Amino acid sequence: MSEAILSVQGVSKRFGGVQALQDVSFDLAPGDVMALAGDNGAGKSTLIKIISGVYQADSGSMTYRNSGYQPLNPKHSRDLGIETIYQDLALADNLDVGANIFLGREPVRQWLGMFPVIDRQHMRNDSQEVLKNLDIDIPESSLDQPVRRLSGGQRQAVAISRAIYWNAEVLIMDEPTAALGVPEQRKVMDLIGNLKARKIAIIFISHNLNDIFAVTDRILVLRRGQKVGECRTAEVEREEIVRMMVQG
């Protein structure tokens, strides 16, 4: 395994009387796709919220790109290149593809030499390019439509494109295929393969063992806040993972 881009060492988190996460460690290398498996309440979302800066860990440490990593809030982690894509995708449904990719970071140009106006041509060209680079199939006529008119898979792809456009190096995907039909699921899985080839590190949270086995290199199993197993996807049986999830 090549050198880790993100390393989590002995992270613990307690909420009142509940030990949500206890002494969890793992390394993630560029191009790694790691599944985070576990039943409800196993600590999956606590772990990703610590990595993305929503919560601060009580103990333990993280390094990112070989230096200490202590995200203060989600914006901080995103600015550093760790992007979390939640199920709701955080898209503005009434805006088009370009506007969503550039949401909050719109390029401006000077109009009449003095008035800053949004450079929509720039937004459109760059969005088209990032979609093309990622092999995402959104017809040109749909680029100017509100994204609510796109399919679930296309919307997912827009959210991922946004992260990639802004140079994310670690992508945390929370149930990316949960709300999709089968053909759409396949497209998202293809996209993940594509991201892997581009050396993006991915943490993939899913309940769907089919998806996990189709696309990940490694599986990290959590149970009641503890890491109960970490194995290479190619070397493990499904039953084994299920057993770890429920029995530890």
Add this chain to the structure above:
Amino acid sequence: MNLRVIGSIWPWLFLTLMVVFFEVWAQMAYDISFIFNLFNIQSILVFAAAPLLLGIGVTFVIISGGIDLSIGFIMGLAAVVLATVMRQFGEETAALALLVGVGVTMLAAMLPGYINGWMISTLKVPPFIGTLGMYGVARGTGFIVADGVTVPINNPILFQLGTGKLFGLIPTPVIVAVVVVLLAHHLLSRTRFGQYTYAIGGNRESAIRAGINVKRHTLWIYMLSAACAGLAGIVYTARFSAGAAQAGEPLLLDSIAAVFIGGASFYGGSGTIIGTVIGALVIAVIQFGLVFVDVEPFWQFLAVGLVIIIAVLIDQSRNRISGTQRDE
């Protein structure tokens, strides 16, 4: 042609229909033209100017997913504040009176807007309730400032501005409205400010996560709405050389209706300044048209009310359409 296309051109269609309707009526009943008449066009534009000024500000509010019910009485408050301040000056200081008056008035109008924005963005008061409260506060304050009566003024400059016509043709209130329309159109359609207004109305949570300062933006939107109401109050006092606390009372409904007739969604996230202009013109044509063909004035309320209901129905059918498209 599908319903979505009809949805986007229907304000234009409706305006044309209204004009043709009154033209035919006037021709048949009185053998005169309704629209090919300079005085009528001027009157319709003046009729439209005040609700349009209010409507422009509230367009931003509605696109962002809110509502502002306080604008009518903020306009009234502005009208009486301007009159009251200007009365303090003598006739030889007319220009100074106007300058100070307008400055103080805009501040007096934007303060309630600031409070609206603060209540909604920071205290999380629902916009309907927060601005309904401000409706009462502004109304009461306006009557208190005016001592319950209309406040007349005698300022030659303001009189000239309020009743004059550019090139003897375009009434001042119309010029003010046109300038504000152009500025607002630019702001909404071409700047980050406009883009964030749409984004917040489309998905507030996403806007926050994208790093947009939603709290501050909300504050600005309600201040903008109040500023437009303040301007409408100034235009009112200029036109009539008097301030009245109830100046904007009948305009609240018209201005909000103009926004929805113009194609804005009740759920936020869509709407345009051009749409609001068309909406204000539709209402003005109906109001002036009914007067012109000599129908008793209370029919206006009924007609405008019906138009609002039609706008709701069209908006809902449009939402059904985009809803089915999502499932494809």
